[in-house]
Every structure is written in C-alpha cells, then in structure tokens.
Amino acid sequence: MARKRKGDSVSVLGVVLVGLVALVASVPVEVWLFVGGVVLAFFAYRYFKAKPSSEPPETQPMPQSKATPRPRARALKSSDMDEPVSVTSTAAASPSTATSEYRLPAAPKGFGNATWLGAGQPVNVAGFSIPGGLIYVGTRLKTPSGDNDPCLIDPSLSVSKSGDYTERQMGYWPSYGAISSSARGAYLKWLAGGRQDPSADIGYVFLFFYGLERRAILDASSDAAARAEWPVIAEELRRLLDIYGQKSGSFRRYAVELLNWVSTVEHPERLYEKAVPSFPRSLELPLYVRHALGIAAVDGVPVPAGLALAWARLEPSVVLRTPAIRCPEQFDALFVQKYEQQFGAGMVLPRNRTKLKLVYRPASAGFRGYNDLRLTFGEVPDVSVLTGPVKKLQDLVDATSKELESYSRFVGKSVTGKNSLEGLLQLPPTLWPEQAQKALQQLKARIGEGMVAMPFQDLLNALGATTAFTKDKTLSLARTLESANVGFEPDVLAGAKTPKPEEKVVLFALPPSEQLSRTNGPYLAAALTLQLASAVATSDGEFGIKEMGHLRETVLSWTHLTPGQKRRLLAHLRLLMQAPASLTALKKKFEPLELNVKETIAAFMATVAQSDGEVSPGEVKMLEKVYKALGVDSKKVFSDVHAVAAGTKPTAAAVAKVEESSFKLDPARIAALQKDTEKVSALLANIFTDTDEPAVAVAEPVEAETEAEPSEASAGLLGLDEAHTSLARMMLSRPEWSRAELLDVAADLDLMLDGALEHINEAAFEAHDMALFEGEDPVTVNTEILDKVKA
Known part of the structure; x- marks a missing residue:
C-alpha cells in the first residue's frame, strides 16, 4: 500500500476542522445555552450531593423537589409591589425541628391573577401613582377568547414616560396589552391625574370604562362585594358623563346604558315613590324612569310630580326651550307647581301591553363570548311608548318655559343679578329665594x-x-x-x-x-x-x-x-x-x-x-x-x-x-x-291714563322725606290725632278685646272701627315697625310694643 505523504494528512485534518467549525456555527445559540445550562446543573448537582452535611442527619431539612406554591391572589397594596415573596418550609420530624427560610427573588410588580382595586385604593404602576382605584392590575384576566381583558393594566409591560393622553394613539377597540408603550404611559398619566382632564382622547376614557363594565356586570353576577359597588360605579359614571358626555356621543350612549344597568338591576318596591337619581339626557328615556313609571301603571297610582319632572326633562321627544336649560332651578319648581295644579296628585297611566326590558350592549371586546346580557321586569309595561302622556308633558313644559321667558332673558344678560329684586320681579314670588x-x-x-x-x-x-x-x-x-x-x-x-x-x-x-x-x-x-x-x-x-x-x-x-x-x-x-x-x-x-x-x-x-x-x-x-x-x-x-x-x-x-x-x-x-x-x-x-313720563328713581336708595314726628303733647300717641290716640291708649290698657267692645269704644269716639284700627296699626308700623294689635275677634294687643309706645 502506498504511503501517504505528510501534506495529504494535513489537508485532511484541515478539512475536518473546517467542517467541525461549520457544524458548530450552524447550531442555534439557544441550543448551546441550553446545553451549557444542563452541564452547569449537572456539576452543581454532583457538587452539592458530594458535599458533607454540617448538621446531624436527624435535624437536616428534607430536600424539596420543587418550590412551595405561591399564596392565592389578594387585594394589592402599593407596598406589595416592591416586597419580595417569602417562602418558608418547616420540618415535622421531631419537637426540636428547626425552621429555615429561603428568600426568592422579588416577583414582577402585579405579577399573577389580576386584582380589582376599589374606589380610592392607591397603586403605583411604572412610576405612576394612581390614587383613584376602580381598575384591574395584574398579568392575567382572561376572557372567553383566552386573551387578557382589554382593561387589564399589566405592570410587566413597557411604559413610556413621554405619552400624551390628548393625542389619538389607539384604534377603535383599544386594549392596554396591545397599545404602544407611549399610549400606555399616556393612559397611566391620565389615571394618575384623577381621570378628569376634559382634553383627554376619548379612547383612554373607554379603556377605563371597560373595567367598570366588567366589574358591574361580570364580577357582580357571582360576587356580592362587586354588587355592593354598584352605587360607587354609578357615581363614577355620572362624573365621567359630566366631563366627557358631550365630547363623544358613543361614550355617552354606552355609559348611560351601564348606568341604567347598575341603577335598575336591583330596585325597591314602589320605585315611583323614591327620588329619581341623576341621569344625563340621552337618546332614550333612562330605564330607571321607565321602570318607575311602569310600576306606577301596574299599581294604578298617580305619577308623583318629581317623577313627572324627571320624565319631562329626560324624555328625548320633549323639546326643552332655553328657560329650562338656563334657569333649571326655577323651571323645576314652577313645573312642579303647574303639574300639581293641573293633575292634582298626578297623571294616572294606562297599563299598556309593551313590557319593559333591557338588552345590554357592551362596549368592551372582553365581553365577546358572553351572551344574553339582559334585564327583564315581569309584567311591568314600558310606558315610554305612549304618546298621550308625553304630549301633556310637552304642553306643561311649554307653559312653564313661557312664564320664565323674561327671567331667562334677564339672566342671559346679567348672571350676577339673578337674585336681585330686578331679576326676581321677572319670577312668580313662589320661586323667589328664601330670603x-x-x-x-x-x-x-x-x-x-x-x-x-x-x-x-x-x-x-x-x-x-x-x-x-x-x-x-x-x-x-x-x-x-x-x-x-x-x-x-x-x-x-x-x-x-x-x-x-x-x-x-x-x-x-x-x-x-x-x-x-x-x-x-x-x-x-x-x-x-x-x-x-x-x-x-x-x-x-x-x-x-x-x-x-x-x-x-x-x-x-x-x-x-x-x-x-x-x-x-x-x-x-x-x-x-x-x-x-x-x-x-x-x-x-x-x-x-x-x-x-x-x-x-x-x-x-x-x-x-x-x-x-x-x-x-x-x-x-x-x-x-x-x-x-x-x-x-x-x-x-x-x-x-x-x-x-x-x-x-x-x-x-x-x-x-x-x-x-x-x-x-x-x-x-x-x-x-x-x-x-x-x-x-x-x-x-x-x-x-297718565301720559306724562314718570320720574326715574336714582340708582342708590334715596332717603325718603320724613315728616317731623310730633310729641305726644301736640299730636298724640304715635303721631295720631286725638280720637285715634284715645282709642290706641284704651286698647293698650288690656291684652285682648272683643270686637263688640271695640265697636262701643269707636262709637263713643265717633270713629269707624275698621278704618281706625287700620290707621292705628299703620302708625305703629311707621313708628316701630310692628303692629299694635292682631286679629279680628278677639283683637290681641302686641305686648312687644308696649314699652316702645309708652317710652
């Protein structure tokens, strides 16, 4: 076999090394991190297992395979957000068991199931101190779709400090978890400012409203504490409507609908006898008013004046003219007077066939999946469909407005002078202020x-x-x-x-x-x-x-x-x-x-x-x-x-x-x-008919010319002539007189009794600002004037 050359061996090794490098480079970083973590965990396990215990075996805490479960969610406090969670384990082997505490890292602020913060309960989120409560804070608040509720304030999400809540930064169906960090910062800033700046974009108001909606309907369906908050939520809705109701017709409609729900879902018998809560005027007569009117129709009782006034003011088909808006107090008082004059105890409504009910239309996307949100009221009719009573109300409103036209014009020109005599003269005396x-x-x-x-x-x-x-x-x-x-x-x-x-x-x-x-x-x-x-x-x-x-x-x-x-x-x-x-x-x-x-x-x-x-x-x-x-x-x-x-x-x-x-x-x-x-x-x-133009009194009160007050010696008692002085003195001699007795005295003095008595009393008023006597038969002498007259 031929022998390999040295250069060939080096080339093969280089190819292998290059391949290994390429292989390593192709492995994702996450894999290497995972492998590294496993290796570190393995060596740590071997180390602690091999390390000898410094305590006797019978007193050593038992090893735990996993951490003790966290306590269930409870109401959050602002201090809770920064405190570490403490987990304690206690051995039960002997009476001398020792206790060891393991401190885990602090959880993220608001981590876990959402918590509802009641009215006035403060919380700190991302550096914003929110004082008013009425919000959900946490990382989990599920809806039927599996997503978090749009209203949930999740403290784990990023927040920009530079958000401006006067700018539109959200879509039509906003959700705190889906909006930008800048929009989240703007929303938290609006909450921290008391939810009251009228220049805020209406999207932030809706985002807050979603939480009220969930609490009032979904939570209240199974939680007595939530139902107890209906009056608080109603008050908050009225406050928001005062600030933002005119800014957005959509918000006004949804807010009034929720106000209807919380005001009517539980009600006393004879609701028509109760004072009508405040409701804004909207596109339909508030459910509360319709319910009270319907119960009155069922009971066959007259509609009280206060309820009729609320009906007239809130019925969308009734036209309210300027006096009703500019002079509400005077309009309400005069309307009640005219209503009672015309109808006595009140109108009696027929029991019509249309039944009263409320089908709730939620604003929040978090309600998707919840069906049949409605309130029904048995056989109570919805009298708002009747046209006859509404026409009577309109006629009464017109008559009341007409009588207040001159006062309304005066107030329109001089708001500060509405309680002056000049202004009051435009009103019936029954509408004057108490003084x-x-x-x-x-x-x-x-x-x-x-x-x-x-x-x-x-x-x-x-x-x-x-x-x-x-x-x-x-x-x-x-x-x-x-x-x-x-x-x-x-x-x-x-x-x-x-x-x-x-x-x-x-x-x-x-x-x-x-x-x-x-x-x-x-x-x-x-x-x-x-x-x-x-x-x-x-x-x-x-x-x-x-x-x-x-x-x-x-x-x-x-x-x-x-x-x-x-x-x-x-x-x-x-x-x-x-x-x-x-x-x-x-x-x-x-x-x-x-x-x-x-x-x-x-x-x-x-x-x-x-x-x-x-x-x-x-x-x-x-x-x-x-x-x-x-x-x-x-x-x-x-x-x-x-x-x-x-x-x-x-x-x-x-x-x-x-x-x-x-x-x-x-x-x-x-x-x-x-x-x-x-x-x-x-x-x-x-x-x-005097055609001469009368003289005009000067602006400042003019002191009237006063007649010189004669002495008793020259002009008699109280400046009276001799005959009237004699009658007055005679009357002062005892506290009470019968008419027959005074007729005799007057005849002796050649006076007509009624005219003489009027003359004497007028003199007493001019001299001492009080009457000398009161009554007709018997006539009672005013004892308070005795010392003044005799002085």
Missing part, C-alpha cells in the same frame, strides 16, 4: 287684611332693591305684588303715574283668586267719583275725617262692585287723602270732551252713586260738586237721579224730599242702566 320670600311675607304680615301706606322707597328697601327703579320695573313690581294678592296704589298697571321715591304708596290685601277688572264702566266711574270728590273737597277745605268716612261707607255700599274693586277703591281713597287729586288737572282732561259726553259721564256717575237703591242727602250734595267740576249743571243731579227711578224729571216737592231724606229707586231700572257700560268705559279710560 326674598321672607321679606315679602313680612310685608304681607304687616298689611294683614287691611292696608299700609309708606314712601315708595321704603317699599323698595324692604324688598332689597339696589338699582334704579324705572317705569318698567315699577310695573313689574305691581304685577308681582298682585300675583301675591297684594294690591298697589297708585294703579300703575291701569296707567297711573309712577310714584317718586319719596311719594306715598298704599299696599292692600286682595282677595285670592279674584280677577280684578280695572276697565269696566262702573269701576272707572266710581274711581272718578272719588277723585272728583277729593279734588272738590280739597278746594273748599271740607275733606276731613268725616268726609273720608262718608266716602268709605259709600264705597262699601256699592253692591255692583267686586270685593277686590272695593278694596282697591278704598286704597285709592287712602292715597287721595294723602295726596288729593288736582281739580285743575281733572278739569283739563275733561275740557276736550263735548258737553253731551260730559253729561253722559255725569249721569252714569249718578247711577253708580245710588246703585244700592238708595240716595242720601249727603250723596246728592257730593254729586252736585262732581257735576260742577265736570262743567255740567249741578241741577241735573236731581233729574238724573230720578230718571233712574221713574224716567221723569223731579218735581220741586220731590227735590225737597231728596234734600231732607233718602228715597228708594227701582232696582230693575238701575240694573238696566248699569248694563250699558261699554260707552262709558271708553269715555273714562283716557281719564285714568
């Missing part, structure tokens, strides 16, 4: 069933006015007072001149529920009679207490007037006593009229004056003065008076008889003449 209502009630208590005279500025001060009071404001004040059954003289609503701050006004009690007419002929003629009488009496110096009393009795005897008209005339008379009408001004208004028109007015006033069927000599004397002021022959008084009774001119004997005593008239004839009032009403209307 303003208290001031009005004090004023009404001061008036009682009578009347009170005071400077106009004092009235404004009592009601809290702080700004200039123009003609329009005064008209609003008069309308507001009248709605509270308080009359205002001068009658600016009928065209009277607006009073100046220092001028007197008279407030008087109006009968409730009476529609006061200021435009019919009899009332206008009666008012003109009083004006002319005061003007004539002032001109000849005869307008004193007796004449005032006579005019008062005359007004009370006019049976063709309503109680409200009589009270207004008496208040007008009181004002005329303070400031009598100007005869010159009245004559000026009559000058443009034709003589036949003047005679028509005069004849009608004669009819009114004796409308009680009797004419006294005093009334004839008053009519003569009125005729003369009108420019009509005063002798026509007799012919006009007798024309009512017989349609013929009076004889001299008849005239003499009238001058000596009263005579009876034909009631049928009187009634016939009083029916024809339209012409007279038109003629008199212009007499009571």
Whole structure:
C-alpha cells in the first residue's frame, strides 16, 4: 500500500476542522445555552450531593423537589409591589425541628391573577401613582377568547414616560396589552391625574370604562362585594358623563346604558315613590324612569310630580326651550307647581301591553363570548311608548318655559343679578329665594287684611332693591305684588303715574283668586267719583275725617262692585287723602270732551252713586260738586237721579224730599242702566291714563322725606290725632278685646272701627315697625310694643 505523504494528512485534518467549525456555527445559540445550562446543573448537582452535611442527619431539612406554591391572589397594596415573596418550609420530624427560610427573588410588580382595586385604593404602576382605584392590575384576566381583558393594566409591560393622553394613539377597540408603550404611559398619566382632564382622547376614557363594565356586570353576577359597588360605579359614571358626555356621543350612549344597568338591576318596591337619581339626557328615556313609571301603571297610582319632572326633562321627544336649560332651578319648581295644579296628585297611566326590558350592549371586546346580557321586569309595561302622556308633558313644559321667558332673558344678560329684586320681579314670588320670600311675607304680615301706606322707597328697601327703579320695573313690581294678592296704589298697571321715591304708596290685601277688572264702566266711574270728590273737597277745605268716612261707607255700599274693586277703591281713597287729586288737572282732561259726553259721564256717575237703591242727602250734595267740576249743571243731579227711578224729571216737592231724606229707586231700572257700560268705559279710560313720563328713581336708595314726628303733647300717641290716640291708649290698657267692645269704644269716639284700627296699626308700623294689635275677634294687643309706645 502506498504511503501517504505528510501534506495529504494535513489537508485532511484541515478539512475536518473546517467542517467541525461549520457544524458548530450552524447550531442555534439557544441550543448551546441550553446545553451549557444542563452541564452547569449537572456539576452543581454532583457538587452539592458530594458535599458533607454540617448538621446531624436527624435535624437536616428534607430536600424539596420543587418550590412551595405561591399564596392565592389578594387585594394589592402599593407596598406589595416592591416586597419580595417569602417562602418558608418547616420540618415535622421531631419537637426540636428547626425552621429555615429561603428568600426568592422579588416577583414582577402585579405579577399573577389580576386584582380589582376599589374606589380610592392607591397603586403605583411604572412610576405612576394612581390614587383613584376602580381598575384591574395584574398579568392575567382572561376572557372567553383566552386573551387578557382589554382593561387589564399589566405592570410587566413597557411604559413610556413621554405619552400624551390628548393625542389619538389607539384604534377603535383599544386594549392596554396591545397599545404602544407611549399610549400606555399616556393612559397611566391620565389615571394618575384623577381621570378628569376634559382634553383627554376619548379612547383612554373607554379603556377605563371597560373595567367598570366588567366589574358591574361580570364580577357582580357571582360576587356580592362587586354588587355592593354598584352605587360607587354609578357615581363614577355620572362624573365621567359630566366631563366627557358631550365630547363623544358613543361614550355617552354606552355609559348611560351601564348606568341604567347598575341603577335598575336591583330596585325597591314602589320605585315611583323614591327620588329619581341623576341621569344625563340621552337618546332614550333612562330605564330607571321607565321602570318607575311602569310600576306606577301596574299599581294604578298617580305619577308623583318629581317623577313627572324627571320624565319631562329626560324624555328625548320633549323639546326643552332655553328657560329650562338656563334657569333649571326655577323651571323645576314652577313645573312642579303647574303639574300639581293641573293633575292634582298626578297623571294616572294606562297599563299598556309593551313590557319593559333591557338588552345590554357592551362596549368592551372582553365581553365577546358572553351572551344574553339582559334585564327583564315581569309584567311591568314600558310606558315610554305612549304618546298621550308625553304630549301633556310637552304642553306643561311649554307653559312653564313661557312664564320664565323674561327671567331667562334677564339672566342671559346679567348672571350676577339673578337674585336681585330686578331679576326676581321677572319670577312668580313662589320661586323667589328664601330670603326674598321672607321679606315679602313680612310685608304681607304687616298689611294683614287691611292696608299700609309708606314712601315708595321704603317699599323698595324692604324688598332689597339696589338699582334704579324705572317705569318698567315699577310695573313689574305691581304685577308681582298682585300675583301675591297684594294690591298697589297708585294703579300703575291701569296707567297711573309712577310714584317718586319719596311719594306715598298704599299696599292692600286682595282677595285670592279674584280677577280684578280695572276697565269696566262702573269701576272707572266710581274711581272718578272719588277723585272728583277729593279734588272738590280739597278746594273748599271740607275733606276731613268725616268726609273720608262718608266716602268709605259709600264705597262699601256699592253692591255692583267686586270685593277686590272695593278694596282697591278704598286704597285709592287712602292715597287721595294723602295726596288729593288736582281739580285743575281733572278739569283739563275733561275740557276736550263735548258737553253731551260730559253729561253722559255725569249721569252714569249718578247711577253708580245710588246703585244700592238708595240716595242720601249727603250723596246728592257730593254729586252736585262732581257735576260742577265736570262743567255740567249741578241741577241735573236731581233729574238724573230720578230718571233712574221713574224716567221723569223731579218735581220741586220731590227735590225737597231728596234734600231732607233718602228715597228708594227701582232696582230693575238701575240694573238696566248699569248694563250699558261699554260707552262709558271708553269715555273714562283716557281719564285714568297718565301720559306724562314718570320720574326715574336714582340708582342708590334715596332717603325718603320724613315728616317731623310730633310729641305726644301736640299730636298724640304715635303721631295720631286725638280720637285715634284715645282709642290706641284704651286698647293698650288690656291684652285682648272683643270686637263688640271695640265697636262701643269707636262709637263713643265717633270713629269707624275698621278704618281706625287700620290707621292705628299703620302708625305703629311707621313708628316701630310692628303692629299694635292682631286679629279680628278677639283683637290681641302686641305686648312687644308696649314699652316702645309708652317710652
């Protein structure tokens, strides 16, 4: 055999080495790492097995083939994330068994099954301190598909500190595990900031919402602790809706649906009796409201006002106008008032055939695989399908809004002045705030069933006015007072001149529920009679207490007037006593009229004056003065008076008889003449309309001119005249009086009791801001005023 050459051997060896190198290079690195690990483990095993024990065999811990299992998941605390897990093994061979502790490396933060953090439970994730709770933290929270739930915050995933939650960084179905590290950082930053920045992208809000959804529905289906959190979740949903509900219609729809679930899944009987929780207005009436209405229909009970208000506000088919949105408190209060006025205890709903139910549509992809998420309510109907009740609600909403239009416009221009008197005058007094209502009630208590005279500025001060009071404001004040059954003289609503701050006004009690007419002929003629009488009496110096009393009795005897008209005339008379009408001004208004028109007015006033069927000599004397002021022959008084009774001119004997005593008239004839009032009403209307522009009160309250307070020696008690001072002193002598007793006292003093009592009380109010007495029969003297009056 031929011998190999040395060069051939070297070549073969090189080829072999190159092949080995290539073979080694082709083996993956992971294989070599595995092999290395096996080799190291083998040598370590041989080393520890061969090493002799330093302890006696009977006390040496038994070797363990594998580590002790970890404890089950529990609620996480922020401190738990950084503490190492301690595993302890204890031998049981003898009483002297020793305990050894093996410390393993710390587990990753939040490693293991997810833990739900309740409201307010803090946690630290990737350096972000999250204070609010209501999130799942961990590495495992499986869904039916086998994936982790999208809401799960996995602390083992990378997080970028530079994430911006105002930017859109996620798709339509976001998942914490699938989004970028930058988006995860943005989400944790939004959570750490309290979940409240309105500029946050709605995707982060949805990511948080997924956790609430899972907790409220899936966990609560088998966990009582989760069900106990429904109110907390409901409150959080309302908070989120307030911040993000208008930003995303999709979020609003899903959040309202979950709010429906947690608010209705468990409910008490007679749900309609409970206060309705807050719900945002959405595309459908909230389930809670529909459920309460349905139970009311089943029970056959009226729908309470509070529930009806919630229905009106939340029913998507009901149109809410600006006042309902701009002035919610006033709208709600007025709606309830009108609802109770119209429906009493409430509407009774029919029991319709459509049954109530909720089929839940989850927002989270983690619900895929869960079917039939629904709530049913037995035979409870869904009354939201009915159109009749909704139409009634819409009509009520429109009526309420219309009444609030002027106030709404005022608030739209001056938000800060909504509680000023100027603003409140645009509202019914029943809607005023407590302090303003208290001031009005004090004023009404001061008036009682009578009347009170005071400077106009004092009235404004009592009601809290702080700004200039123009003609329009005064008209609003008069309308507001009248709605509270308080009359205002001068009658600016009928065209009277607006009073100046220092001028007197008279407030008087109006009968409730009476529609006061200021435009019919009899009332206008009666008012003109009083004006002319005061003007004539002032001109000849005869307008004193007796004449005032006579005019008062005359007004009370006019049976063709309503109680409200009589009270207004008496208040007008009181004002005329303070400031009598100007005869010159009245004559000026009559000058443009034709003589036949003047005679028509005069004849009608004669009819009114004796409308009680009797004419006294005093009334004839008053009519003569009125005729003369009108420019009509005063002798026509007799012919006009007798024309009512017989349609013929009076004889001299008849005239003499009238001058000596009263005579009876034909009631049928009187009634016939009083029916024809339209012409007279038109003629008199212009007499009571003051075309002069009223003076405007200054912006700052003007101190009214005060009359010098006379001493008791010169002017009597409380500034009263002698007769009224005597009556007041007599009343102060004991705490209580019967009406019969006071009638006797008044008769002795030649006073009309009712007028005298009103006058005394007004004087007491002006002097000490309190009444001297209260009540009608018996009359009780106010003991608090005793020391002040006697001082």
